[in-house]
Amino acid sequence: MGEFRMPSLGADMEAGKLVEWLVKPGAPVKRGDIVAVVETQKGAIEIEVFEEGVFERPLVDVGATVPVGTPLAIISGKEEVAAAAPPPAAEAKPAPEPVAAPPPPPPAAPPPPALPSVTAGERQRVSPAARQLAQEAGVDLAGIQGTGPSGEVTLADVEGRAGKAPAAPAAPAAEGAMTGMRAAIAAAMARSKREIPHYYLAHTVDLTAAEAFVARHNEGREPAERLLLGALLAKAVSLAARKYPEFNGHFENGVFTPGPSVHAGVAINIRGTGLVAPAIHDSDRLTLDALMAAMRDLVVRVRAGRFRASELSDPTITVSSLGERGVETLYGVIYPPQVAIVGFGMPVERPWAVDGMIGPRRVVSMTLAGDHRVSDGHRGALFLSAIENLLATPEAL
Amino acid sequence: MNAQDAEAALAQELRRIAPDVDPAEIDRDADLREQFDIDSMDFLNLVTALNKRFGIPIPDADYRRLASYAGAVAYLVEKVK
Numbered sequence: 001m002g003e004f005r006m007p008s009l010g011a012d013m014e015a016g017k018l019v020e021w022l023v024k025p026g027a028p029v030k031r032g033d034i035v036a037v038v039e040t041q042k043g044a045i046e047i048e049v050f051e052e053g054v055f056e057r058p059l060v061d062v063g064a065t066v067p068v069g070t071p072l073a074i075i076s077g078k079e080e081v082a083a084a085a086p087p088p089a090a091e092a093k094p095a096p097e098p099v100a101a102p103p104p105p106p107p108a109a110p111p112p113p114a115l116p117s118v119t120a121g122e123r124q125r126v127s128p129a130a131r132q133l134a135q136e137a138g139v140d141l142a143g144i145q146g147t148g149p150s151g152e153v154t155l156a157d158v159e160g161r162a163g164k165a166p167a168a169p170a171a172p173a174a175e176g177a178m179t180g181m182r183a184a185i186a187a188a189m190a191r192s193k194r195e196i197p198h199y200y201l202a203h204t205v206d207l208t209a210a211e212a213f214v215a216r217h218n219e220g221r222e223p224a225e226r227l228l229l230g231a232l233l234a235k236a237v238s239l240a241a242r243k244y245p246e247f248n249g250h251f252e253n254g255v256f257t258p259g260p261s262v263h264a265g266v267a268i269n270i271r272g273t274g275l276v277a278p279a280i281h282d283s284d285r286l287t288l289d290a291l292m293a294a295m296r297d298l299v300v301r302v303r304a305g306r307f308r309a310s311e312l313s314d315p316t317i318t319v320s321s322l323g324e325r326g327v328e329t330l331y332g333v334i335y336p337p338q339v340a341i342v343g344f345g346m347p348v349e350r351p352w353a354v355d356g357m358i359g360p361r362r363v364v365s366m367t368l369a370g371d372h373r374v375s376d377g378h379r380g381a382l383f384l385s386a387i388e389n390l391l392a393t394p395e396a397l
Numbered sequence: 398m399n400a401q402d403a404e405a406a407l408a409q410e411l412r413r414i415a416p417d418v419d420p421a422e423i424d425r426d427a428d429l430r431e432q433f434d435i436d437s438m439d440f441l442n443l444v445t446a447l448n449k450r451f452g453i454p455i456p457d458a459d460y461r462r463l464a465s466y467a468g469a470v471a472y473l474v475e476k477v478k
Contacts, residue, residue, distance in 0.1 A: 215457070218457055219457075222445075222448060222454070223441065223444045223445040223448040223455055224445045224448070224449070226441060226445075226457075228437055228438060228441060230437070230438065269434070269436065271415075271417055271418075271433070271434050272417065295438065296438060296441070296442060299436075299438045299439065299442070300414070300442060303414065303415060303416055303417070303439070304416060305416075323436050323437050323438075324430075324436075324437050325430065325431070325436075
């Protein structure tokens with residue numbers, strides 16, 4: 001018999017609010033099944049179960065906010081199901097110590113490439129901006145019928161409700177006070193800057209080979225099968241992280257533990273709200289096409305306001321890429337308990353010397369923020385060089 | 398395809414990839430990506446959705462024609478029979 005607990009979804013999370021159970025008592029569950037939705041500062045997170053058995057009974061009511069580590073439900077092992085006697089109902093236990101991040105998830109199934117579609121009977125989807133406004137304005141999302149194309153609750157839906165709300169009950173935040181995701185980011189980044197002795201390296205990388213590879217790959221392919229440069233960047237960082245394990249893992253309680261796998265967290269901007277960097281599981285082992293599909297799927301789900309617990313807790317290194325718009329260079333701040341973040345600026349055309357000749361080349365600025373408790377600039381430089389070499393031979397990615 | 402149908406389809410797909418964007422606020426001639434801070438992944442997802450919906454190829458070279466809302470409507474009117 002196992003207890004299903006409120007997971008820790010990042011160094012900054014202390015408690016979560018149980019929003020919904022997605023399984024009923026008596027239902028069989030297996031590793032990777034999504035059984036609950038928890039509201040955190042980062043939005044609604046789908047929580048997976050990590051054992052096989054039967055969902056015996058919930059221990060926490062929907063709507064309750066409980067500390068990380070609190071048992072949420074009883075999951076019976078298969079063999080116990082028949083014999084399971086109902087345990088005493090209310091055991092007043094002291095609040096448990098926060099537990100470590102949940103165990104590694106099952107091998108990721110290929111993500112469905114489809115765009116989100118919500119049919120009748122499915123649970124409510126809420127856009128991140130809508131969720132934040134609802135929280136600030138004290139609007140109950142449960143009472144709102146979403147009007148988004150997939151049935152999701154949009155900002156406009158909440159605005160409409162917020163306007164009509166009878167004297168907003170929420171205590172108004174002090175002028176300029178941080179709320180929701182911004183508070184979560186502030187907490188994590190303040191901890192990072194307080195605890196992690198960052199060092200920074202920067203290098204400019206010729207993108208000619210990588211961009212030519214993307215263009216060749218996309219030629220004649222359907223849009224659903226096209227690649228973006230971002231997938232190559234994530235794959236190159238992931239492969240290099242496998243070779244340089246001191247940049248891939250978690251530093252907790254004074255000890256660095258290299259990740260058993262590479263789960264690159266890819267930073268995704270959420271317009272007007274902040275950003276998240278959920279994991280692409282086993283990003284070093286996915287083919288470029290599979291990695292691209294996983295990134296697309298992640299972006300779509302983040303936009304719809306839904307991602308999974310393991311995606312938030314599992315990243316072993318972060319990749320942050322500005323894409324086609326912005327500035328040349330991005331210096332990252334490490335997301336604890338990770339120990340490295342690789343940043344890519346906007347690719348630009350610059351005069352570049354090759355074989356004694358100067359010509360225009362597309363280049364990108366690549367940076368590393370590393371954790372001096374685990375590595376130093378010398379190894380960091382080798383790590384970045386490895387990424388550069390991988391991008392120069394994209395066929396090998 | 399007439400402009401009205403093209404516009405309705407575009408608005409629907411745009412809201413699907415960017416639920417936080419309000420089509421009522423669109424400046425029809427401005428760059429969609431600049432205007433709504435749509436990144437390249439969102440844009441590719443929009444292209445993919447239009448491709449699936451209408452069965453038109455939309456090669457990379459045509460992306461610039463989809464840059465603005467008005468441009469994208471005109472493109473659909475031309476390409477979708």
